[in-house]
Amino acid sequence: MSDPWNEGPKAAAARRGRSIAIALGLVAFVVLVFVVTIVKLGANVIAAHPA
Amino acid sequence: MTDHAVHDMPASVAPARWQDYVQLLKPRVMSLVIFTALTGLLCARTAMNPVLAGVAILCIAVGAGGSAALNMWYDSDIDARMRRTRGRPVPAGRVQGADALALGITLSLFSVGLMGLAVNWLSAGLLAFTILFYAVVYTMWLKRSTAQNIVIGGLAGALPPAVGWAAAAGAAPLNAWLLVAIIFMWTPPHFWALSLYTQSDYAKAGVPMMPVVRGAASTRRQILGYSLALIPLCLAPAFTGLGGAIYLSVAAGGGAIFLALAARLAASRAGDAVDERLSDQALYDVRAGGKAARNLFAFSILYLFVMFAALLVERMLGLEPLHLAAALKGLAA
Numbered sequence: 001m002s003d004p005w006n007e008g009p010k011a012a013a014a015r016r017g018r019s020i021a022i023a024l025g026l027v028a029f030v031v032l033v034f035v036v037t038i039v040k041l042g043a044n045v046i047a048a049h050p051a
Numbered sequence: 052m053t054d055h056a057v058h059d060m061p062a063s064v065a066p067a068r069w070q071d072y073v074q075l076l077k078p079r080v081m082s083l084v085i086f087t088a089l090t091g092l093l094c095a096r097t098a099m100n101p102v103l104a105g106v107a108i109l110c111i112a113v114g115a116g117g118s119a120a121l122n123m124w125y126d127s128d129i130d131a132r133m134r135r136t137r138g139r140p141v142p143a144g145r146v147q148g149a150d151a152l153a154l155g156i157t158l159s160l161f162s163v164g165l166m167g168l169a170v171n172w173l174s175a176g177l178l179a180f181t182i183l184f185y186a187v188v189y190t191m192w193l194k195r196s197t198a199q200n201i202v203i204g205g206l207a208g209a210l211p212p213a214v215g216w217a218a219a220a221g222a223a224p225l226n227a228w229l230l231v232a233i234i235f236m237w238t239p240p241h242f243w244a245l246s247l248y249t250q251s252d253y254a255k256a257g258v259p260m261m262p263v264v265r266g267a268a269s270t271r272r273q274i275l276g277y278s279l280a281l282i283p284l285c286l287a288p289a290f291t292g293l294g295g296a297i298y299l300s301v302a303a304g305g306g307a308i309f310l311a312l313a314a315r316l317a318a319s320r321a322g323d324a325v326d327e328r329l330s331d332q333a334l335y336d337v338r339a340g341g342k343a344a345r346n347l348f349a350f351s352i353l354y355l356f357v358m359f360a361a362l363l364v365e366r367m368l369g370l371e372p373l374h375l376a377a378a379l380k381g382l383a384a
Contacts, residue, residue: 014068018067021069
């Protein structure tokens with residue numbers, strides 16, 4: 001259903017745009033935390049096992 | 052935005068698009084913050100993981116966006132009365148104030164938290180201080196209560212280089228604060244030059260900007276005074292091991308032009324005739340006497356940009372900074 005709140009096509013399109021933006025933001029945040037974790041973990045592993 | 056808000060919205064008001072929420076973050080201000088923070092981060096001359104450097108800049112940008120959203124929430128009454136700002140999402144009715152507040156708090160907390168966890172807590176603390184200073188000290192207190200609002204409040208806009216430096220080095224030494232001092236001292240001539248030809252808008256909104264409270268003549272004199280204090284500060288990085296030969300030439304040459312424009316403004320009658328025309332375009336139309344104010348305003352942006360760009364270029368080209376203070380000491384000995 002494209003307009004579940006019966007708010008009209010313009011408002012429904014705006015809501016859909018906002019929802020997609022929030023979804024992309026959350027995905028980006030999860031990826032960012034993952035990458036930061038790997039980077040910091042990698043640095044600690046190298047520090048713990050010097051060549 | 053809440054469902055309640057959507058259904059309560061007048062039929063004439065367009066529903067909030069995601070772009071309206073981006074506008075709450077003041078993207079143009081954010082880009083300047085990113086630029087100055089990046090300069091601070093690179094001038095620290097510390098090896099930093101590029102991913103973490105990117106995260107630090109992202110956190111600073113998001114923190115700036117969060118504080119901007121808080122500003123737009125609190126100032127919506129003032130914004131609605133000013134031609135320059137009445138089209139913003141909250142006064143225009145496209146975004147509810149509560150939603151701007153929620154966005155501002157969320158982004159501020161996330162940016163500070165991630166900065167602390169991913170980079171270091173000194174930079175996170177400085178970022179938190181910057182956000183609080185802008186949103187609480189400047190927006191909620193100074194802006195409506197004193198003609199010194201942008202002088203003291205300018206500290207918030209000046210701090211990003213120190214945050215960037217602290218992110219890279221885990222410390223904020225004298226040179227980091229020198230960058231802060233340059234932006235801090237640059238802010239009054241920059242904003243007062245603008246307010247000399249937009250003062251009718253500030254007066255209508257009840258914002259005590261300097262030309263409204265003390266008059267145009269006093270403002271022009273103060274602009275010259277701050278400009279005289281600014282230029283030596285801009286030259287100082289060549290003495291403290293921060294800026295090199297390129298920086299020194301840009302700061303000195305640009306500084307001479309800055310001073311000439313400030314002196315011309317002091318001698319002009321800019322701001323004496325308040326423009327009461329009501330159209331949006333009239334806000335930026337400059338009367339003959341106001342040209343000196345607009346010239347200084349425009350050049351001030353270029354001057355700050357070019358000085359920080361010179362520091363970035365020198366860092367990227369691997370050019371060594373000057374240590375004129377040490378050289379002078381050596382000569383004296």
